[in-house]
Every structure is written in structure tokens, then in C-alpha cells.
Amino acid sequence: MTETVKLKNITIVLNQPRYPENIGAAVRAMRNMGIDRLIVVDPRDYDLEKIRKMATHGCLDTVAAIQRQTDLKAALESFHYVIGTTARLGGQRRTGKPDATAEKIVSISQENQVAVVFGREDRGLSNEELRLCHELVHIPTAEFSSLNLAQAVMIMCYELFNACVPSKPAFTPRMAQRRELDAMLDQLRDILIRISYINPENPDYWMHHLRQFFTRIQARAREVSIIRGLIRQVDWYAEKRYRDGRRDERNRIMGKGAAECD
Incomplete structure (x- = not known):
């Protein structure tokens, strides 16, 4: 007996697609594989007639249910696990292959909402957008690499x-x-800047490894809540020590002045 990906918990996300025909063709591809949830973020051209034509008559219900968003970060807020697709390799990008990633998603999809994000046809997802993803996938090709969306x-x-x-x-x-x-990561970045642990001139560079760590360990909601509580306590204590130090310094100066008057 085997367990498969819970397809009803999978959502395809197209970020800033340029052509409505690609949206329609993506709908058709999804439905052939049993996936019917689609989010389209800030499309360049959202011509419903062209979308419907490429999706075919059997997929019109999925077209009608497409969610349109204006911002990728906002579109991904409610998802528990985000997979980003990228054609570029190298640098700090650690990518997996589609089959290995899909196998990993089997268990994750049972209790979690999963988004698979595709970037623009001409330049894909930016580095900032890829940081929103827990995992990156690269589709390997031969020397000629020109996959349609x-x-x-x-x-x-x-x-x-x-x-x-x-x-x-x-x-x-x-x-x-x-x-x-x-x-949580924004809160952590702010407190690390305040206690001079990371360089405030380029905090994203210093946060990169921490971001990778927290996305790799697949943190639970309760664990994130606990960490945020710890950060708030550190913030409170740092502020208290600062106020106590200012008070002690003020008392020292006042005491010194009184002694000189005597």
C-alpha cells in the first residue's frame, strides 16, 4: 500500500505571466494531472477569452476559479510550504529535481498547503522572490533549454x-x-541589528543563512510562536538594561555633583 500527494492541497502559482495563452495552457496541464487550484499574480495581459480558448471547454470551471493577486509575497502568506522553480543554477541556489521534490511533498501535502511557483517567461523568479520559497526546483534539460511556461x-x-x-x-x-x-524572520533581523550582531548596512546578506536554516527544518507553527516569544523577551531585556544603565549613569552624575557641592 502506498500514499500519494494530496493534490487538493497543491496550488500552482504563476508570477507575472506575460501571455494569457500560457495561463490557459497551464490550466489544461494542471487539470490533466488532477490539480485545479491556480493563483495568477499581477499578469501582464489577462485576456479571459484567450485563456479559455487554450484551457479548452473542459477546464472552464478552473479558469473561473482562478485567484488573482497583485503581490507574490501576499499570495504565498497562507501556504505552509512553497516550492520555487528556477532555470538558473549556481551561487547560493541549492536546487532539487522535480521527481525528488515531488516524493518529498507526499508527506508534507497530507496536512499542509503547498504552493508551486513559476516565474516570468523571460526571466523567471528574482532572487528576492526565491527567498520566499522553502525549496527550489530545477528542471534539467539538454544543451538547448527553452521550456515554455x-x-x-x-x-x-x-x-x-x-x-x-x-x-x-x-x-x-x-x-x-x-x-x-x-x-519571525523580520522580527529576528530587527533584534539582531539592535544588539549589533549583524551589519545594519546589509542585513539580507547576514540573514541568508538563518533564513535557509529555518526553512530547511520545516518549523512548526508552535515552534515559530515560541521563537517569537524569545525574541520579544530579548528585546524587552535589552531595552530594560539600556534604561537601567541610563538611570544609573544619571544617578552617578547627580551624586558626583552633590559631593562636589559639599
């Missing part, structure tokens, strides 16, 4: 559709939503 969507959806693991799968609890994790 809908083709890339089909490959990822196909691998998710086929992925399975032998039972009994590992238990995966509800993970922190993307907005919960980002709020």
Missing part, C-alpha cells in the same frame, strides 16, 4: 501526480505558514 507546469504536475511513498509514511505536522515564518 505551460511545459514546465506540466512536468511539475506530472511528477506530483506520480509521486508516492510506501506506507507507513512519516508523520508531518502542520508547519508554520509563510507569513508566520516571514514575520
